[in-house]
Amino acid sequence: MERKKASDFDPQLLGLFHKYVHGAISRREFLDGAAKFAVGGLTATALWDMLRPNYALAQQVPKDDKRIKAEYTMYPSPKGNSSNGTMRGLLARPASGDKFPVVVVVHENRGLNPYIEDVARRLAVAGFMALAPDAIWPLGGYPAVDKYGAEADEKALAMQKELDSKKIIEDFVAAGEFLLKHPQSTGKLGAVGFCFGGDVVNQLAVRLPQLAAGVPFYGGAPATADVPKIKAAMLLNFAEQDPRILGRWPEYEAALKANNIKYEAYIYPKTNHGFHNDTTPRYDEAAAKLAWQRTIDHFNKTLKA
Numbered sequence: 001m002e003r004k005k006a007s008d009f010d011p012q013l014l015g016l017f018h019k020y021v022h023g024a025i026s027r028r029e030f031l032d033g034a035a036k037f038a039v040g041g042l043t044a045t046a047l048w049d050m051l052r053p054n055y056a057l058a059q060q061v062p063k064d065d066k067r068i069k070a071e072y073t074m075y076p077s078p079k080g081n082s083s084n085g086t087m088r089g090l091l092a093r094p095a096s097g098d099k100f101p102v103v104v105v106v107h108e109n110r111g112l113n114p115y116i117e118d119v120a121r122r123l124a125v126a127g128f129m130a131l132a133p134d135a136i137w138p139l140g141g142y143p144a145v146d147k148y149g150a151e152a153d154e155k156a157l158a159m160q161k162e163l164d165s166k167k168i169i170e171d172f173v174a175a176g177e178f179l180l181k182h183p184q185s186t187g188k189l190g191a192v193g194f195c196f197g198g199d200v201v202n203q204l205a206v207r208l209p210q211l212a213a214g215v216p217f218y219g220g221a222p223a224t225a226d227v228p229k230i231k232a233a234m235l236l237n238f239a240e241q242d243p244r245i246l247g248r249w250p251e252y253e254a255a256l257k258a259n260n261i262k263y264e265a266y267i268y269p270k271t272n273h274g275f276h277n278d279t280t281p282r283y284d285e286a287a288a289k290l291a292w293q294r295t296i297d298h299f300n301k302t303l304k305a
Helices: 010-022 026-039 044-051 114-125 151-162 165-182 196-207 224-229 247-258 283-305
Strands: 067-078 086-094 098-105 129-133 184-193 211-217 232-243 263-272
Touching: 010 026, 010 044, 067 114, 067 129, 067 165, 086 114, 086 165, 098 114, 098 165, 098 196, 098 224, 098 283, 114 129, 114 184, 129 165, 165 184, 165 196, 184 196, 184 283, 196 211, 196 224, 211 283, 224 247, 232 247, 232 283, 247 263, 263 283
Parallel strands: 098 129, 098 184, 184 211, 211 232, 232 263
Antiparallel strands: 067 086, 086 129
16 A cells, blocks of 8 residues: 555644644544545545554564664663553664663653664664663553554553653653663763653753753753753754644743753754654655754764764
């Protein structure tokens, strides 16, 4: 089946899907709203099926890729959501070598799905040790896609909403601290995140003075009063058609400038929120590849030099 693009859909329908993805409306409410766009033999359910994630499209680096080692690992997080003070994530690193710069990978608002696992493996191919925590691990972790299919994302979103959001931040702070102490770490720490994960990267930049590089993709800005705490060199990637996130950017940029914080920012033309996620039609191949190359270049410059 030919891969659909955002331009194949009415912007209002994409806006409705954006609300559904972020949990502002239920699937039933999405289907009710999508009904008026269901023309030419299409149903609202068929539109939902076209727009939802297809994780078979996300695999750029196979799980058994010989260039890397990837396995789930536990790490301590005493202030996080887990009752026993430990968290789980995917740890991916190059197959050969002793020490690596390290990167925390922060998922969207629905736990450690196959797309984010692949992002961690992509970083390992590029020479980094990446840890992608699963915020919903305390509730059992990201649901199995082979069991739940399209339902997995909805279940994961509901699970993440159940958790204490402040403790989720603590779980990612703990991931950074775990990587800094890891015997194979060079001590150079970066973070990359998407959507909710972009928000978290901005929070990590405020919370972790050891963070050398932060790359939020379409992430919400931190509190302006906290911006002076940032020590990391920031690379910020934004979608042009993303008014909620872009609305906060001028104030954030002014604070970065006022505090002489190193940053680069790019707004990718004609892109939608989520343009890097290659499992939905919001994916923009050209913008995603350019933003990712800039991300790797930024980490090479700040973490490997």
